[in-house]
Amino acid sequence: MSVNTSVGTSTQTRLTRNQINGFWASWGGWLLDGFNATVFALVLAPSMKALLPKSGITPTAGHIGFYGSIIFAIFLVGWGLATFWGPVADRYGRARTLMMTILMYAVFTFLAAFSQNVWELALFRFLAGIGIGGEWAMAGTFVAESWPESRREMGAGYLHSGYYVGILVSAVANYTIGAAFGWRAMFLLGIIPALLVAFIRWKVQEPDRWVKVENTVKTEKKALLSEIFTPELRRRSWGNALLLTVAMVGLWAGTVYLPTAILDLAKTHNIIGTAATHLSSYGVGLLSIFTVIGCLLTPIIARRWGRRTMLGIWLACMIIGVLGTFGLAFYTHSITAFFWFIPILGLGGADFAVFTLWLPEQYPTKVRATAFAFATSVGRFVGAIITFIVGAMVSSMGTLGLPVDFTAIAFVVGLFLLTMSPETKGTQLPD
Numbered sequence: 144m145s146v147n148t149s150v151g152t153s154t155q156t157r158l159t160r161n162q163i164n165g166f167w168a169s170w171g172g173w174l175l176d177g178f179n180a181t182v183f184a185l186v187l188a189p190s191m192k193a194l195l196p197k198s199g200i201t202p203t204a205g206h207i208g209f210y211g212s213i214i215f216a217i218f219l220v221g222w223g224l225a226t227f228w229g230p231v232a233d234r235y236g237r238a239r240t241l242m243m244t245i246l247m248y249a250v251f252t253f254l255a256a257f258s259q260n261v262w263e264l265a266l267f268r269f270l271a272g273i274g275i276g277g278e279w280a281m282a283g284t285f286v287a288e289s290w291p292e293s294r295r296e297m298g299a300g301y302l303h304s305g306y307y308v309g310i311l312v313s314a315v316a317n318y319t320i321g322a323a324f325g326w327r328a329m330f331l332l333g334i335i336p337a338l339l340v341a342f343i344r345w346k347v348q349e350p351d352r353w354v355k356v357e358n359t360v361k362t363e364k365k366a367l368l369s370e371i372f373t374p375e376l377r378r379r380s381w382g383n384a385l386l387l388t389v390a391m392v393g394l395w396a397g398t399v400y401l402p403t404a405i406l407d408l409a410k411t412h413n414i415i416g417t418a419a420t421h422l423s424s425y426g427v428g429l430l431s432i433f434t435v436i437g438c439l440l441t442p443i444i445a446r447r448w449g450r451r452t453m454l455g456i457w458l459a460c461m462i463i464g465v466l467g468t469f470g471l472a473f474y475t476h477s478i479t480a481f482f483w484f485i486p487i488l489g490l491g492g493a494d495f496a497v498f499t500l501w502l503p504e505q506y507p508t509k510v511r512a513t514a515f516a517f518a519t520s521v522g523r524f525v526g527a528i529i530t531f532i533v534g535a536m537v538s539s540m541g542t543l544g545l546p547v548d549f550t551a552i553a554f555v556v557g558l559f560l561l562t563m564s565p566e567t568k569g570t571q572l573p574d
Contacts, residue, residue, distance in 0.1 A: 156291035164346040165238070165289050166298065168339065169282035170305040172245045175336035176278045177309025177431075178316075179252045179271060182333065183218070184399045185317040185427065186326035187211045188406055190264065193326070198260040205538040208403070212534020214265045215399055219391070221269040223523030225276025229516025230368060232281055233509060236349045237288070240512075241281040242340045247274030249340075252333025271333075276523065279306075279499075280516035287503035288350035288511070292571050299500035300442035307438065307492065310431035318424035322417050352574070356509045371506065371514045379505055380514060382564055383498075388522030389458070389557035390494050392529050392550050400533075400547050401488075402427055404473060404481070407543060411476045422478075426485055433486040437493025442500060449568040450501045451561050457494035458554045458561075464488025465551045473544035504567040508574055529553075 158166075183190070191211050195202040200210065225244075232240035251271035258264035282302060290298040313329075321329045371380045402423040409419040437457065445453040467484030471477075498519070506514040529550065536546035 156293055158290070158294070161348050162289050162291075164342075165285055165348075165350075166302065168238075168343045168347050169241065169285050170302055171339050171342075172241060172278050172336065173282050173302060173305035174309040174312065175245070175339065176248065176275050177306035178313045179248050179309075179333050179336070180275055180306075181310045181313045181427070182252065182329050183211075183214065183268060185313060185402050185423070186321060186329050187399075187403055190258075190326045191261070194258060194261045194264060198262065200261070205541060208543065209534050209538035210261055211403075212531060212537065214261065214268055216528070216531040216534070217265045218268040218272040219523040221272025222276035223520050225273050225280075225523075226368075226516050226520040228277030229280055229513035229520075232284065232512035232516070233353075237281055237285040237353060237512065238343055238347045238349050241278065241285065242343050244274045244277035244281055245336050245343075246340050247271070248278070249274075249334055249336035252330055255333070256327040256330035272523075276520050277516065279495075279519055280512055283499045284503060284512045284515050285350060286499075287572060288352040288508065295572065296442040296446055296500055299503075300438050300440075300496055303441075303493070303496035303499045304435045304438040306495070307431040307434040307489075311428050311435070314424045314427035314431065317427075318421055322420045322424075352508045352572075355574075368513055368517065370510045371517060376506065376510075376514070379565055380517065382560065383502060383505070383514075383518035384521045386454070386557060386560055386564065387498060387518050388525045389553045389560070390498070391522045391525070392553040400469070400543060401430060401485075404469060404543055404547075405478075408473065408476060408478050408481060412478060426482065429482065429485045430489040430492070433489025434492040437490040438496040441493050441496040445497065445500060445568070449566050450497060450504075451564055451566050454494055454497040454501075455558055455561050457491045457497065458557045460487050460491030461494065461554045462491075462551045464491050465554075466548060469544045469547040501567060503572060504570055505565060506573070 188207060191207040192202045195206060200206055228240055228244060248271045251267045255264055255267035258267060286298045286302050287295060316332060317329060405423040405426045406419050409422050414422060441453055464484055464487040468481050468488055472481035472484055502515050502518055503511055533546045537543050
């Protein structure tokens with residue numbers, strides 16, 4: 144596949160109304176995606192304490208960690224099944240498919256508030272995961288294809304910051320609404336993204352790049368998924384999927400278990416109840432703030448040093464952050480040290496912003512969404528297995544720190560995989 148080079152960076156093209164509307168629709172969807180994906184991490188302990196007895200299970204610390212991990216794993220399987228959204232978007236449009244993904248995760252996050260046992264909650268999280276898993280690929284593809292070349296890199300960084308602003312919003316909501324009204328209220332907030340669908344329906348048009356190939360894609364009989372495994376694209380498709388798998392492990396290690404770890408530390412210092420909930424919210428808020436900073440830095444550094452170098456820096460931050468929080472700080476029972484390492488962990492979480500910039504540059508328009516969805520979804524299945532294993536280790540070892548520490552190994556593997564990945568610095572988006 145050939146790409147055009149020599150991207151101009153000295154001037155910036157003025158954005159059209161549709162480009163602005165499309166960006167805010169994508170950013171808003173990604174923000175609400177971050178909220179919905181994180182909400183269970185924040186309410187894991189209280190929701191499991193309420194639902195395990197109704198499921199005939201004693202709510203011990205080990206059972207809370209184990210069954211919470213099962214629900215996370217099931218959620219990731221749903222996220223992994225979101226691969227099918229890619230071919231849908233390549234055939235029927237980015238904006239249309241974006242609406243469907245947002246509506247799906249909004250409805251099933253809302254319904255999770257009415258769960259009467261852990262298995263009902265698992266089902267609703269599974270279905271919400273299918274919707275959440277598709278939103279990233281749709282939003283990332285839309286912004287890459289609709290924004291002018293001179294601003295596309297920054298657009299990717301701005302876009303991905305939305306997910307972590309969503310995490311920050313979830314922390315604020317947990318600090319206020321969750322602390323006052325309980326875990327069910329947090330899930331009820333999940334219906335809010337449905338309001339965004341109306342905006343997309345009336346205000347956002349499909350990118351011109353996709354419109355140009357629309358008829359070709361619709362009339363071709365070949366399966367779009369098979370086209371990303373041609374001899375020309377096969378290696379990068381599997382390579383991207385493996386790198387995303389590494390990033391997925393980090394997401395669940397750094398984000399999902401962070402609130403629970405803070406609650407465990409708070410208990411050792413006799414901080415309980417609302418005060419503990421507030422402390423965990425502070426931690427998640429701090430994490431998300433530094434990840435937003437990392438997202439905004441990503442296109443600047445990636446433009447100067449390249450995509451691979453940028454991802455390598457964030458993977459190194461994940462190694463330091465995971466070992467510092469769940470290793471050193473957790474086992475020395477130091478809340479202060481834990482919070483000192485959270486910013487490093489937060490910066491590492493910006494590794495996903497690199498993919499938002501990098502993946503669209505590697506594929507032609509007619510299969511871009513398919514490739515994006517495959518790379519961002521297939522790793523969820525491996526992530527589900529890892530999450531289940533971590534949960535089982537937490538249950539058998541009776542500790543959260545060491546099992547999560549082991550996930551740092553994945554980032555070492557990621558640094559090795561980077562040496563075999565294509566560098567697309569200085570290239571334009573292929574047609």
